[in-house]
Amino acid sequence: MTSTASQKTTKRAHNFNAGPAVMPQPVLEQVQSELLDYGGRGMSVMEMSHRSKEFEDILNRAESDLRTLLDLPDTYSVLFLQGGAHLQFSMLPMNLLPASASADYILTGAWSQVAIREAEKVGRVRIAASTSGSNFDHVPAQADLPLDPNAAYLHFTSNETIHGVEFPIEPQPPAGVPLVCDASSDILSRPIDATKYGLIYAGAQKNLGPAGVTLVIVRNDLLERVPQKLPVMLDYKLMAQNHSLYNTPPTFAIYIVGLVLRWLIGIGGLTEIARRNGAKAKLVYDRIDSSGGFYRGHARPDSRSRMNVTFRLPGEDLEKQFVKQSEAEGFIGLKGHRSVGGLRASLYNALPLESVEALAQFMAEFQRRNG
Numbered sequence: 412m413t414s415t416a417s418q419k420t421t422k423r424a425h426n427f428n429a430g431p432a433v434m435p436q437p438v439l440e441q442v443q444s445e446l447l448d449y450g451g452r453g454m455s456v457m458e459m460s461h462r463s464k465e466f467e468d469i470l471n472r473a474e475s476d477l478r479t480l481l482d483l484p485d486t487y488s489v490l491f492l493q494g495g496a497h498l499q500f501s502m503l504p505m506n507l508l509p510a511s512a513s514a515d516y517i518l519t520g521a522w523s524q525v526a527i528r529e530a531e532k533v534g535r536v537r538i539a540a541s542t543s544g545s546n547f548d549h550v551p552a553q554a555d556l557p558l559d560p561n562a563a564y565l566h567f568t569s570n571e572t573i574h575g576v577e578f579p580i581e582p583q584p585p586a587g588v589p590l591v592c593d594a595s596s597d598i599l600s601r602p603i604d605a606t607k608y609g610l611i612y613a614g615a616q617k618n619l620g621p622a623g624v625t626l627v628i629v630r631n632d633l634l635e636r637v638p639q640k641l642p643v644m645l646d647y648k649l650m651a652q653n654h655s656l657y658n659t660p661p662t663f664a665i666y667i668v669g670l671v672l673r674w675l676i677g678i679g680g681l682t683e684i685a686r687r688n689g690a691k692a693k694l695v696y697d698r699i700d701s702s703g704g705f706y707r708g709h710a711r712p713d714s715r716s717r718m719n720v721t722f723r724l725p726g727e728d729l730e731k732q733f734v735k736q737s738e739a740e741g742f743i744g745l746k747g748h749r750s751v752g753g754l755r756a757s758l759y760n761a762l763p764l765e766s767v768e769a770l771a772q773f774m775a776e777f778q779r780r781n782g
């Protein structure tokens with residue numbers, strides 16, 4: 412691939428990285444064009460005060476674009492924090508899990524496992540359902556969720572980045588139990604009804620922008636639960652009251668997230684990105700399904716991730732060859748996570764269809780040569 416206009420010689424990889432991941436090219440081009448002089452100010456956004464009018468506008472616009480995309484009402488706060496999704500694994504129970512209560516977690520893969528392990532260090536956790544018995548190849552159906560009606564919240568991981576399973580629709584908590592979601596790897600990939608959620612968190616480095624900023628969307632009534640005297644950087648209420656500006660936020664990362672949100676709105680919002688993501692995922696899954704068993708998808712069809720397609724080949728040697736040959740042909744990031752092996756193609760929002768078409772073609776040729 413080559414980019415347009417000023418950078419005709421720039422060669423872009425087919426980037427299937429799981430995160431940090433491919434960015435929308437128009438966003439990178441805009442960052443480049445504004446790097447030395449943002450809006451005639453004679454400086455880069457990274458050189459500006461976080462208390463400046465310019466940065467305040469950037470932050471406000473990012474928040475309002477996010478609200479537009481998700482149709483998010485004023486009863487929710489939007490926070491731009493640091494520490495990645497990992498910090499949210501701890502910060503969430505520190506804020507919303509009182510000592511008198513227990514929280515329900517749905518265990519569907521490597522990331523919900525870490526979320527549980529971290530929450531257990533803070534408070535009482537109950538694993539409401541687990542798919543570990545089938546090596547995390549699906550998400551449980553609502554009927555298979557014996558949920559605690561008194562839980563402080565119900566936590567789920569909408570997309571398991573490592574195992575490649577995704578909830579087709581969010582689980583329904585018992586009445587009055589807030590639904591909490593780690594949406595790090597499928598946020599803004601399709602329309603959702605945000606009002607079903609008490610809290611959503613996501614590291615930025617897959618669908619939102621660069622690493623270094625973490626998005627938290629929280630329903631305001633839950634902020635009343637925040638205990639007194641939490642360390643300031645771990646206090647949702649304080650961060651909300653200060654509009655993510657209690658201390659110096661990751662200004663440059665927030666600016667880029669803002670550009671990504673603008674790009675998403677510009678291409679037609681979540682309905683259009685969902686259409687594109689569906690078409691991309693279908694190309695790869697169709698190739699797997701029509702391979703006569705040469706490629707074997709890890710996830711059950713009803714739980715397949717549209718963001719991370721995980722699959723195996725008939726042997727580890729072939730898998731190694733697949734990775735090596737794909738790299739030689741310009742594909743990056745197809746090796747599966749070290750904890751599960753195999754292959755993984757991450758198809759985030761910004762990945763162009765052409766990269767996926769090229770992958771599907773490579774898969775067909777690789778099978779023809781080795782099948």
Ligand code: PMP
Nearest residue numbers: 495496497522572593595596614
């Ligand atoms: N949750 C999910 C679903 C993830 O994919 C990741 C990162 N791959 C994390 C949490 C951890 O994110 P971070 O590295 O930002 O802490």
